[in-house]
Amino acid sequence: MTSATTETADEAPLFGPASQFSAFFDDPRWALALIRATVLEAAHPQVGAALLDNSTFVAHPWRRLRNTFFSLRRMFGADPSVREREAARLNRLHARISGSDARGRGYDARDRATRAWVVATLFESTVTMCRLSGQPLGQDTMEQMYAEYRAYLAALDGDAAELPTELKDFWRYFDGVVENELENTEAARVILYRLFDQLPAPALLTGVPTLWAAGRAVAGPVLGAITVASLPEAYRRRAGLPEMPGAPTLMQGAYFAAGLARFLPQGWINAETIIETLSLSPDSDDPRSPAATAVRSRMKRASALLRLLTPLPAAASASDRGDGRRSAAEFFREVLDQTGDGHLDWPDLAAMARELATRLDLDEPEETRLYDAFAAWWRELQAALDTDGDGRVSADEYAAAVPSLAGPALIRVAEVLFDATDKDGNGTIDADEYRTLFRTAFHRDLTTADGTCGRGAFVGGFLSFMAGRRSGTPYDPLLADA
Known part of the structure; x- marks a missing residue:
């Protein structure tokens, strides 16, 4: 052998x-x-x-x-x-x-x-x-x-x-x-x-x-x-x-x-296509998006019919309600608690850094800079929100002091993320760099007249998302999607 x-x-x-x-x-x-x-x-x-x-x-x-x-x-x-x-x-x-x-x-x-x-x-x-x-x-x-x-x-x-x-x-x-x-x-x-x-x-x-x-x-x-x-x-x-x-x-x-799938013509089942299609967000510009939107529309009609026969879940999320608002509890559950254990601690923020580094395909030292920025943010969060001193932040502790979320360390996270996305270092994010991070075309909220995304718009958009009050932002697929 x-x-x-x-x-x-x-x-x-x-x-x-x-x-x-x-x-x-x-x-x-x-x-x-x-x-x-x-x-x-x-x-x-x-x-x-x-x-x-x-x-x-x-x-x-x-x-x-x-x-x-x-x-x-x-x-x-x-x-x-x-x-x-x-x-x-x-x-x-x-x-x-x-x-x-x-x-x-x-x-x-x-x-x-x-x-x-x-x-x-x-x-x-x-x-x-x-x-x-x-x-x-x-x-x-x-x-x-x-x-x-x-x-x-x-x-x-x-x-x-x-x-x-x-x-x-x-x-x-x-x-x-x-x-x-x-x-x-x-x-x-x-x-x-x-x-x-x-x-x-x-x-x-x-x-x-x-x-x-x-x-x-x-x-x-x-x-x-x-x-x-x-x-x-x-x-x-x-x-x-x-x-x-x-x-x-x-x-x-x-x-x-x-x-029995072995009897199907070759190429009929493609795992990559299936996974990519499941990942399509409603506002994606992917060529497959119109077909996915049509499927989603039919499923919404079927869901509405089923809703007539069965009650809705007790708590619907912002995306379910369609009003674009997200409560503090929803944001904690959908974004901050990445590991799903009911608490916010370092592994949750490390998971965020890991996902962003994976999307951007970062090498050293950029990857370490991103992790270090999230680590500094965790220390800031822990100092501001961990009122009982157990080393983690509960949903109640977060809801009681949510304004403390957007401190200097979070701004630093946004700036490091911008620098990591701006591969050519020209101070703006172009269409290709944007797609690498968001996997879709420019979002109108973040673009300027010259068709690029500047540092201020990017950082402001990220901070607004992390404030946890609105869903359907370009940052949702980064950290909120299942």
Whole structure:
């Protein structure tokens, strides 16, 4: 077997469009496999604690999905320079994630053994999805795919030593972790029993809360049951996860039905197009936007009909009401509380910095400047709003002192963000720079007569958004969209 990072002329490439990984990228079954892999990742105590403390997967799952999707595409692409740059970005991101869980056990996102487990769950779940859908992989295909995943780990860690060299040894390694290390972590329970039940609508489907809630009420428990049934029996037994009657049959049927997509003409299912379409905001200038708007309009009519039969949720958001106003509680929940744990603390602001740095594709030292600006803002917020001294800000503390939000440190955040967006350093943001950050054309509120965005308009717009009183601003897709 060759090194995990090279291949000979007679071997299939480990990266690029001819790899086994790429063959599965647009496969609908992979959506089920990714959910399963995420639960197995979250069941690891270190990963579970890191997710619970730092991840936006609860409050902003669609954004997290999009970022993960494009990261994997860059890492498994054919261009080694793109892969190296993405690996460096991921390593910087992981270097900023460490802490301890509720039992005082430390976690560190740079831990090599833990990162190897994350890669292992992706590989094993892909093999399992093929078996469950009645299309088990041949030995040669599995060997090739395993080499690709080891190469992915090597691109991150410098080598793949934490995963067994041979596939035959991998299965003993995997079973050992499942039997001896996985737990019924809170993060795993959140994914299985809270995320599906409370999944927010993607940008494309905002404005139809009744219809989305009705669909989620049906699909959520089904997805949870399918996922639980697909998990290794040893983990289900260890975690005490109940299995619904008929769940194995339901799971087999779901994987088999998704596997029928192989009979569709090539190119009919494109994961990138689906994810980009789900991310379209109502005022997007994307060429696909008119079709998305038409779909959204029909869904609004269906939602209105359904609303006649069922009551509206007790609290509708500003986007649901359509009046453009956002209460302090809504702003806290939709923007500030990025991790969805009900409090504002440093991981929430770090998540904001991470999302902005990802959109702008920042390298050092610009990335660190942005994180440092958010860290200074957190210290300012903590000093002004944390009245009980518990190290975090509650929704009530925020609502009671909301004018303190826009202090000098927040102005500095806006200025650093402007500088990071202004790639050519000419003091204005042109159309291409604007699109890089906002993923749409200029917003009329921020442009000047010469068709650019100046520092004053940008900073003023950002501060106005962070004041939390208006929705539908150009800054909403940055931090508010799910």
